[in-house]
Amino acid sequence: MSFIQTQELKVAYGDNVIINNEKVAIDRGEITAIIGPNGCGKSTMLKAIARVIPYEGQVFIKDEDINIYSRKSLAKILSMLPQKPEGTIGLTVEELVAYGRHPYSKRFGGHSKEDLEKIKWAMKVTGISEFAKRQIDALSGGQKQRV
Numbered sequence: 059m060s061f062i063q064t065q066e067l068k069v070a071y072g073d074n075v076i077i078n079n080e081k082v083a084i085d086r087g088e089i090t091a092i093i094g095p096n097g098c099g100k101s102t103m104l105k106a107i108a109r110v111i112p113y114e115g116q117v118f119i120k121d122e123d124i125n126i127y128s129r130k131s132l133a134k135i136l137s138m139l140p141q142k143p144e145g146t147i148g149l150t151v152e153e154l155v156a157y158g159r160h161p162y163s164k165r166f167g168g169h170s171k172e173d174l175e176k177i178k179w180a181m182k183v184t185g186i187s188e189f190a191k192r193q194i195d196a197l198s199g200g201q202k203q204r205v
Contacts, residue, residue: 059121061086062107062136066115069099069106076102079115108138151197151205152190155180 060083067080076099084090092100106113109124109132117124119135127135137158158180159173169177181187186205189197197205 059118060084061120063118064103064107064115065118067103067106067117068114069102069111077106077113082107104138108132108136110138147195149194150191151186151194152177152181154194154205155186 062084064080064082067077067082068075069077080103082103092103094100102111105111107117124132156169156177159169159176181190184204189201189205194202194205
């Protein structure tokens with residue numbers, strides 16, 4: 059079985075069925091391209107696979123039904139970068155990058171020394187350290203994509 063697999067995946071917005079009976083297999087360590095015209099459901103399918111939106115059918119990760127995973131454990135395995143940034147109003151680049159540590163953090167108490175090191179490392183290797191204190195909303199389109 060593939061790392062990510064769907065069976066009979068169906069997603070609808072009201073009566074408008076976007077994805078109907080879709081079967082997808084994505085292998086670990088492989089690059090998979092999802093190609094299609096605007097509005098055909100590429101992003102919708104990825105949102106369903108990531109359990110961001112409701113769906114019918116089955117989604118498996120590592121041979122397990124995705125619904126056995128808590129949101130926290132799922133976030134350690136799978137992440138999704140949307141085409142357009144959502145929910146970044148008022149955040150700095152550093153704050154946004156720090157959200158990536160939440161699945162590894164304790165409930166309360168802020169970030170540990172290890173978290174802060176990982177945040178700094180992630181910004182350095184992606185070349186965005188210079189934007190750390192800037193608001194996401196103040197970045198250009200290209201800078202936002204990098205972040």
